Amino acid sequence: MNIDWFKDLQAIEQTGSFSKASGLRNISQPALTKRIKALE
DSSP: OOHHHHHHHHHHHHHSOHHHHHHHHTSOHHHHHHHHHHHO
16 A cells, blocks of 8 residues: 555545545546545
């Protein structure tokens, strides 16, 4: 596991949106979704 995945999860919690969180984390929304699925 990568610590960045947890930072991604935190960004989603803060923004309430995958698209806003991906902008905050400077990655694409599909890449963010893949990272979150990897946590599951």
